[in-house]
Amino acid sequence: xxxxxxxxxxxxxxxxxxxxxxxxxxxxxxxxxxxxxxxxxxxxxxxxxxxxxxxxxxxxxxxxxxxxxxxxxxxxxxxxxxxxxxxxxxxxxxxxxxxxxxxxxxxxxxxxxxxxxxxxxxxxxxxxxxxxxxxxxxxxxxxxxxx
Amino acid sequence: xxxxxxxxxxxxxxxxxxxxxxxxxxxxxxxxxxxxxxxxxxxxxxxxxxxxxxxxxxxxxxxxxxxxxxxxxxxxxxxxxxxxxxxxxxxxxxxxxxxxxxxxxxx
Numbered sequence: 029x030x031x032x033x034x035x036x037x038x039x040x041x042x043x044x045x046x047x048x049x050x051x052x053x054x055x056x057x058x059x060x061x062x063x064x065x066x067x068x069x070x071x072x073x074x075x076x077x078x079x080x081x082x083x084x085x086x087x088x089x090x091x092x093x094x095x096x097x098x099x100x101x102x103x104x105x106x107x108x109x110x111x112x113x114x115x116x117x118x119x120x121x122x123x124x125x126x127x128x129x130x131x132x133x134x135x136x137x138x139x140x141x142x143x144x145x146x147x148x149x150x151x152x153x154x155x156x157x158x159x160x161x162x163x164x165x166x167x168x169x170x171x172x173x174x175x
Numbered sequence: 176x177x178x179x180x181x182x183x184x185x186x187x188x189x190x191x192x193x194x195x196x197x198x199x200x201x202x203x204x205x206x207x208x209x210x211x212x213x214x215x216x217x218x219x220x221x222x223x224x225x226x227x228x229x230x231x232x233x234x235x236x237x238x239x240x241x242x243x244x245x246x247x248x249x250x251x252x253x254x255x256x257x258x259x260x261x262x263x264x265x266x267x268x269x270x271x272x273x274x275x276x277x278x279x280x281x282x
Contacts, residue, residue, distance in 0.1 A: 034265045040276050048276055058271035061264055123261075138272075140265050 032142040042136040046103035046129045049138065050074045064091070073097055073106045073127075095122070103129055110142070185230035190215065191223050195232055195246060203236070203245040 038045055048054045050073040059071060064083040071079055080094035095109035107126045121144070128139040186192050194209055210220045224244060227233040236243045 032262045032265065034262065034269060036269045036273070038273060038276050045276070048272060048279075054275070057275040058268050060268060062267045138269070140269075142261050142265065145261060 031145060032140075034140045035137060037132045037135055037137050039135040042129045042131055043103045045136040045138055046106075049127050049129070050100070050102070050106055061085075061091075073108065074100065074102075076100060079108060095125075098124075105129065181230040182232060185226050185232055188223070188226075191227055191232075194220075194223060194227065194244075198233060198244060198246045203243045205241045205243055207241075209244065 052072040055071040055073065056066060056069065059081065060066060060083050064085055066081065067084050068082040071081055076097045078094065078096055083091045092113040093110060094113065095111055097106065097108045099107045105126060105128045110123045110125050123142060123144045126141045130137045186195065190213060197209065198204060206220060206224060210217050213220055224233065228235060231247055233244050234247045
């Protein structure tokens with residue numbers, strides 16, 4: 029399965045960083061792709077249970093995802109599942125995200141692990157992919173026919 | 176601009192997804208060839224192709240008396256770019272998190 033790991037250091041305490049990545053009002057300040065608005069979100073990572081997020085781009089396209097917060101260990105780590113919603117009731121396969129906060133020189137380090145992504149996810153490079161065979165082939169076609 | 180909702184909806188139908196797959200595998204084909212293997216009537220195929228065209232997934236070219244269909248890659252790439260690039264999602268989010276923390280806590 030594909031996996032993404034992103035690590036970044038911030039000049040704040042681990043406690044401060046942990047609040048910023050878990051408390052709803054703060055998560056809204058940074059969550060999502062560039063250029064998107066967040067018209068409908070429940071992004072509270074301070075307690076176990078369901079979350080969801082809907083992003084909207086400038087053309088009105090909506091991107092909805094949801095999951096369950098599965099563990100919280102403040103101020104060290106929080107884990108949640110992640111599923112993209114597709115129209116017609118389709119769902120992409122579930123993946124797993126973990127935020128890990130550790131002390132670092134000059135502040136705190138945030139490690140984001142996004143696991144169990146489809147094998148052909150762009151995360152694994154070389155190929156863009158989707159949820160299953162047809163979409164994987166579709167993506168492969170796009171790669172070999174870029175124009 | 177392609178509307179992703181239309182694109183997803185168009186691909187959610189198995190017959191239409193099969194048409195797109197076949198056009199990817201074999202390149203440009205006339206509608207008649209698509210009907211032969213789909214086990215549906217020509218009018219039904221015509222409706223499916225219309226949906227795919229309106230969603231921007233396939234394009235049509237007229238050559239003599241034939242209508243030739245092929246995959247239009249751009250619409251599909253838009254989908255892939257958005258939902259598949261989790262690294263881009265988190266990188267962009269981290270950038271804004273850094274800005275947020277600097278504004279809140281800068282001293």
